[in-house]
Amino acid sequence: MIFAYNKQNVGDTLMVIVKNDENKDNAIEKKGDVARVQTTDGTTVAWNFFNVSEYLPIHGNGQVELSEKEIEILNEHLKLAGFEERLATDLSPKFVVGYVKTCVPHPDSDHLHITETEIDGGKTLQIVCGAPNIAAGQKVVVAKPGAMMPDGQMIWPGNLRGVDSFGMICSARELHLPNAPEKKGILVLAEDAKIGEKFEIGK
Structure with a gap:
C-alpha cells in the first residue's frame, strides 16, 4: 500500500494505492470527500481522500509515511463516508x-x-x-x-x-x-x- 501526496500538481488529495493496476476502465465511486477506485470485478485498487489537510497534517511530496493513529483517522473517514472497507496498517x-x-x-x-x-x-x-x-x-x-x-x-x-x-x-x-x-x-x-x-x- 502506497500513500502519496503532491499538493502542487494534484491538490490537497491523499492518494492511497492499494494494488498495482493499469486498467483504464476502472470505476470510481465518490462519497463525500472520499473516492474509491475499483476494477470491473469489484477489486479496490486505490482511494482518494480529498481536502485531507483539513483533518490530517500531511508533510512531504511523493510517498509519505503515516502513523498508526493517522491511518485510524483515515479509516474513520471511510466509515463516516459510508464505506465498509478499511485500510490495513503497515508501518x-x-x-x-x-x-x-x-x-x-x-x-x-x-x-x-x-x-x-x-x-x-x-x-x-x-x-x-x-x-x-x-x-x-x-x-x-x-x-x-x-x-x-x-x-x-x-x-x-x-x-x-x-x-x-x-x-x-x-x-x-x-x-x-x-x-x-x-x-x-x-x-x-x-x-x-x-x-x-x-x-x-x-x-
Whole structure:
C-alpha cells in the first residue's frame, strides 16, 4: 500500500494505492470527500481522500509515511463516508538496507541476475537485478513492494523473463542521491551498514 501526496500538481488529495493496476476502465465511486477506485470485478485498487489537510497534517511530496493513529483517522473517514472497507496498517519502512545472500545468472538473460536478498525482520526476498556490479555479499538498498521511487515509479511484485521478483535493488541515481555516479550500477553500502535498517532517500 502506497500513500502519496503532491499538493502542487494534484491538490490537497491523499492518494492511497492499494494494488498495482493499469486498467483504464476502472470505476470510481465518490462519497463525500472520499473516492474509491475499483476494477470491473469489484477489486479496490486505490482511494482518494480529498481536502485531507483539513483533518490530517500531511508533510512531504511523493510517498509519505503515516502513523498508526493517522491511518485510524483515515479509516474513520471511510466509515463516516459510508464505506465498509478499511485500510490495513503497515508501518514497516519501504527502503531498507539489504544483504545479497546469493546471486546467480538468470537462465534466460545475458545480463540479469537472480538474488536472494535479506531485508528487515529477517525476511529474504527474491529480486531480479540487471546491474552489472551486483554480487553476493554486498550491502545494498532495497525498495520493497509498496515503495515509491523519487521519480514516481511504484514498486510491485513482478516477473522478469519468467522469474518472479519482489522489489528492486537501487542505484544512487534512482534514489536521487547527491553526486550520484553516471556509470550504471547499484549502490553498494559500507560493510558496517545494518541489515534491515531504514534507508532515507532523496525526494
